[in-house]
Amino acid sequence: MAILINRKTKVLLQGxxxxxxxxxxxxxxxxxxxxxxxxSPGKGGSKVGGVPVYNTVPEALEHTAIDxxxxxxxxxxxxxxxxxxxxxxxxxxxxxxxxxxIHDTAYVKQLAxxxxxxxxxxxxxxxxxxxxxxxxxxxxxIYSPGPVGVVARSGTLTHxxxxxxxxxxxxxxxxxxxxxxxxxGMDFIDVLKEFAADDETKVVVxxxxxxxxxxxxxxKYLETGYPKPVIAFIAGQTAPAGKRMxxxxxxxxxxxxxxxxxxxxxxxxxxxxxxxxxxxxxxxxEALATExxxxxxxxGKGRAAGI
Amino acid sequence: xxxxxxxxxxxxxxxxxxxxxxxxxxxxxxALKAVETLGYPVVVKAQVLTGGRGKAGGVRIxxxxxxxxxxxxxxxxxxIQGEKTESVLLNEKIEIAQxxxxxxxFDPQNGLPVLMFSxxxxxxxxxxxxxxxxxxxxxxxxxxxxxxxxxxxxxxxGSGLQADLLPKVAQVLQKLIEVFHGxxxxxxxxxxxxxxxxxxxxxxxSKMVIDDSSLARQQIVPRFEAGTPLEARARNGGLNYVQxxxxxxxxxxxxxxxxxxxxxxxxxxATSACFLDTGxxxxxxxxxxxxxxxxxxxxxxxVLVNAFGGINNCEWMGxxxxxxxxxxxxxxxxxxxxxxxxxxxxxxxLEDRNIPVVxxxxxxxxxxxxxxxxxxxx
Numbered sequence: 001m002a003i004l005i006n007r008k009t010k011v012l013l014q015g016x017x018x019x020x021x022x023x024x025x026x027x028x029x030x031x032x033x034x035x036x037x038x039x040s041p042g043k044g045g046s047k048v049g050g051v052p053v054y055n056t057v058p059e060a061l062e063h064t065a066i067d068x069x070x071x072x073x074x075x076x077x078x079x080x081x082x083x084x085x086x087x088x089x090x091x092x093x094x095x096x097x098x099x100x101x102i103h104d105t106a107y108v109k110q111l112a113x114x115x116x117x118x119x120x121x122x123x124x125x126x127x128x129x130x131x132x133x134x135x136x137x138x139x140x141x142i143y144s145p146g147p148v149g150v151v152a153r154s155g156t157l158t159h160x161x162x163x164x165x166x167x168x169x170x171x172x173x174x175x176x177x178x179x180x181x182x183x184x185g186m187d188f189i190d191v192l193k194e195f196a197a198d199d200e201t202k203v204v205v206x207x208x209x210x211x212x213x214x215x216x217x218x219x220k221y222l223e224t225g226y227p228k229p230v231i232a233f234i235a236g237q238t239a240p241a242g243k244r245m246x247x248x249x250x251x252x253x254x255x256x257x258x259x260x261x262x263x264x265x266x267x268x269x270x271x272x273x274x275x276x277x278x279x280x281x282x283x284x285x286e287a288l289a290t291e292x293x294x295x296x297x298x299x300g301k302g303r304a305a306g307i
Numbered sequence: 308x309x310x311x312x313x314x315x316x317x318x319x320x321x322x323x324x325x326x327x328x329x330x331x332x333x334x335x336x337x338a339l340k341a342v343e344t345l346g347y348p349v350v351v352k353a354q355v356l357t358g359g360r361g362k363a364g365g366v367r368i369x370x371x372x373x374x375x376x377x378x379x380x381x382x383x384x385x386x387i388q389g390e391k392t393e394s395v396l397l398n399e400k401i402e403i404a405q406x407x408x409x410x411x412x413f414d415p416q417n418g419l420p421v422l423m424f425s426x427x428x429x430x431x432x433x434x435x436x437x438x439x440x441x442x443x444x445x446x447x448x449x450x451x452x453x454x455x456x457x458x459x460x461x462x463x464x465g466s467g468l469q470a471d472l473l474p475k476v477a478q479v480l481q482k483l484i485e486v487f488h489g490x491x492x493x494x495x496x497x498x499x500x501x502x503x504x505x506x507x508x509x510x511x512x513s514k515m516v517i518d519d520s521s522l523a524r525q526q527i528v529p530r531f532e533a534g535t536p537l538e539a540r541a542r543n544g545g546l547n548y549v550q551x552x553x554x555x556x557x558x559x560x561x562x563x564x565x566x567x568x569x570x571x572x573x574x575x576x577a578t579s580a581c582f583l584d585t586g587x588x589x590x591x592x593x594x595x596x597x598x599x600x601x602x603x604x605x606x607x608x609x610v611l612v613n614a615f616g617g618i619n620n621c622e623w624m625g626x627x628x629x630x631x632x633x634x635x636x637x638x639x640x641x642x643x644x645x646x647x648x649x650x651x652x653x654x655x656x657l658e659d660r661n662i663p664v665v666x667x668x669x670x671x672x673x674x675x676x677x678x679x680x681x682x683x684x685x
Contacts, residue, residue, distance in 0.1 A: 154563020
């Protein structure tokens with residue numbers, strides 16, 4: 001199953017003729033992504049890595065169906081590209097661009113909500129369902145298919161946790177970076193809901209960081225009862241207060257947004273909180289074993305009842 | 308980026324919000340000249356970016372020339388929460404009938420712009436919101452829809468404001484929303500917004516924060532917080548760098564990864580000399596500069612490079628590191644954990660120079676290794 005994207009997802013790349021566009025066209029094709037088209041106004045009719053280029057999204061839609069788009073354009077162009085995708089009816093828009101103005105994100109987020117479109121990002125690595133497809137810029141080789149869902153604010157931490165899980169022989173259903181900005185499309189809660197409904201995802205790893213309130217809001221949601229084990233890790237335990245740690249969203253100010261407050265909220269909500277990667281891996285292993293045992297038990301009961 | 312009060316007032320005026328008459332001065336001589344048009348009494352206000360200037364003695368009323376000389380002289384150079392006052396704003400003294408608060412910001416819970424209003428103006432609004440939340444009205448403004456005037460009047464009805472003031476105040480709020488969107492602000496506050504004895508609505512202070520990602524399109528020259536020389540150098544190179552006091556420099560290809568690496572270093576009993584996040588899209592040159600800054604960090608005994616070739620690739624990053632090794636021949640211990648696009652090419656560049664590389668291990672293993680190489684001493 002996986003969430004958001006699967007083997008059949010037809011992917012568009014907005015910004016395909018840029019330097020990054022060309023590079024990631026190659027990486028995506030190498031990974032087996034069904035990259036059906038690219039957009040670059042004024043360059044319609046050409047091809048990048050064998051992928052047809054169109055001037056506009058509506059033009060591309062005359063030639064192919066599109067399920068998801070990767071927006072890989074300069075920050076001030078991201079808003080128009082996202083609006084074009086949303087208004088053209090694409091249901092999943094992944095905005096990679098970093099330094100997108102916050103007012104642009106707020107507008108796109110609201111428009112997407114009104115139109116029933118899902119936005120991932122901005123300032124994200126995107127989404128990967130390992131072994132199936134990716135709509136993102138992550139190196140596919142470090143991820144592997146399996147039963148763990150990963151959601152993180154930080155892109156590089158998504159990579160690192162994906163790679164660590166893979167090293168330990170634990171695969172993933174889907175890994176998603178929701179982005180490092182203070183306002184983002186899908187937030188933890190939206191992704192947690194997707195994982196809850198996905199049969200293949202047995203355990204969820206949630207990776208937060210200092211700043212903002214996304215983790216605390218997710219904790220409130222988890223408190224209402226979540227069907228799967230959630231293992232949480234918060235980056236920035238040793239970050240000094242008042243300093244912006246790289247991401248626009250990562251700053252501890254006025255006592256709010258510290259890793260301690262996030263850990264406390266998540267622990268109270270029943271998440272398994274871990275402070276190091278080895279603790280996290282151990283917790284994932286244990287949760288998977290427990291879920292597997294429960295699955296066997298249910299199966300046994302079902303058989304006994306003749307189902 | 309925070310704006311000074313006088314900069315925010317200029318923006319308010321540009322959008323048609325009436326502001327009290329004021330003149331920015333940088334010396335007592337300038338103040339004496341400015342007061343000729345403003346007259347006495349005059350309010351002398353320190354122009355600083357930090358809060359709490361009132362409590363720190365940064366706002367005074369001068370009734371005559373002697374007081375103006377005294378207050379201006381004292382406030383210029385006054386250090387408020389570590390920030391030296393370089394200029395003061397002389398403000399006409401307004402006869403106030405009522406003090407209000409008006410603000411626009413983003414609601415972090417849902418990403419929507421939110422308009423805020425209170426008749427408890429002139430006070431610390433965060434304190435008012437904490438102790439008497441019912442006194443701060445809030446209205447979300449979906450950015451895809453126009454804000455209708457009647458909605459604002461309707462919103463203000465519950466504030467306790469006199470009926471005859473509703474349309475006048477609503478007009479200012481409408482303009483404040485225009486300021487908020489038009490100047491890419493993340494915060495636009497007027498505190499206090501006053502009703503004068505003559506019944507006018509006038510802004511006598513401003514607090515504005517502009518989104519850092521929008522400075523270029525707003526044609527605002529970035530003004531950075533004071534930092535160490537290395538922090539300034541990193542900023543110029545487009546790198547996020549925070550200087551700390553330990554001995555292991557953390558160079559990460561992303562903020563989350565670099566922070567988690569620092570956390571693990573601390574967990575294993577050592578301390579970080581710095582946090583450096585290269586951001587995405589790193590070139591060889593940028594990686595080289597990042598490494599050089601880490602190597603120049605005071606107290607550094609080891610550098611842990613923890614990077615992924617995602618939007619950037621490992622060959623470019625490896626070449627940057629290799630160039631520093633070849634050109635600078637550093638003696639500080641360097642450990643590189645790097646994976647992702649073009650990793651084989653990147654690894655080869657490092658191995659050719661005998662730089663230890665963690666290829667498939669975890670961040671935790673890399674941290675244990677660098678702590679072992681460098682030792683735990685601070």
